[in-house]
Amino acid sequence: MREDCQAQSRGLIRARGFIQLSEGKADGDHFNSSIWGRGAYVADVLRVSTTDRKQVVDLTDQIEALIRRAKMQQGLCSLFVTHTTAALTTGEIGEETEDDFLQVVEQMIPSIHFRHAHDPSHAWSHMASSILGPSLTIPVSAGKLALGTWQSVMLVELDGPRERAVHVTLVPS
Numbered sequence: 001m002r003e004d005c006q007a008q009s010r011g012l013i014r015a016r017g018f019i020q021l022s023e024g025k026a027d028g029d030h031f032n033s034s035i036w037g038r039g040a041y042v043a044d045v046l047r048v049s050t051t052d053r054k055q056v057v058d059l060t061d062q063i064e065a066l067i068r069r070a071k072m073q074q075g076l077c078s079l080f081v082t083h084t085t086a087a088l089t090t091g092e093i094g095e096e097t098e099d100d101f102l103q104v105v106e107q108m109i110p111s112i113h114f115r116h117a118h119d120p121s122h123a124w125s126h127m128a129s130s131i132l133g134p135s136l137t138i139p140v141s142a143g144k145l146a147l148g149t150w151q152s153v154m155l156v157e158l159d160g161p162r163e164r165a166v167h168v169t170l171v172p173s
Helices: 002-011 060-070 097-107 120-132
Strands: 012-015 018-021 042-049 055-058 075-081 086-091 135-141 152-157 163-172
Touching: 042 060, 055 097, 060 075, 060 152, 060 163, 075 086, 086 097, 086 120, 086 135, 097 120, 097 152, 152 163
Parallel strands: none
Antiparallel strands: 012 018, 042 163, 055 152, 075 135, 075 163, 086 152
C-alpha cells in the first residue's frame, strides 16, 4: 500500500507549504503516469508539507490543476486526508479568516485531562480533526470545482509541521 502511495506522488513537486503539479506530457486523453487513465476515474495523492503547528493550507488551485490535467468537465472530486491530526473542509481564505478559524477550532475542544497515552498535549488535535472530518466530496462543473464565491478547499493542520497526504479521486459523470 505504501509503495502505491509513493508511486502515485511521482507527478508532484513540493513547494512552500503546498504542492504544485509537475509538468507532464499528455498522451491522448491521459498523462504518462501509472495513476492516470486507469478505468473511468483518476486518482492521485497530493503531498503537503506544512510549516506551522496550526495552519490552513489552500488546496483549491492544486486540485483544479488535477481536474484540468484529467480533462474532466463534469463529475465529482473526492478528497481524503490520511492523518488523525489534520482535516479537510471548505471555507474562506484571506484577511486572517483562517487564523480566526483555527482559534475557533481549538476553543471548541474543552480543556480536560486527556488520557491520550502517546502525547496528551496534542490530544485536542485528534478530537478536532475528527469533528472537522477527513474527507470532502465536491461537484465538478465546467471543468472547475463547484465552490461558492468565497469558498476554498482547506487542509487544516492541527499538529504540525508535518508532511500530509491528501488522496484525490476524480469521478467523471
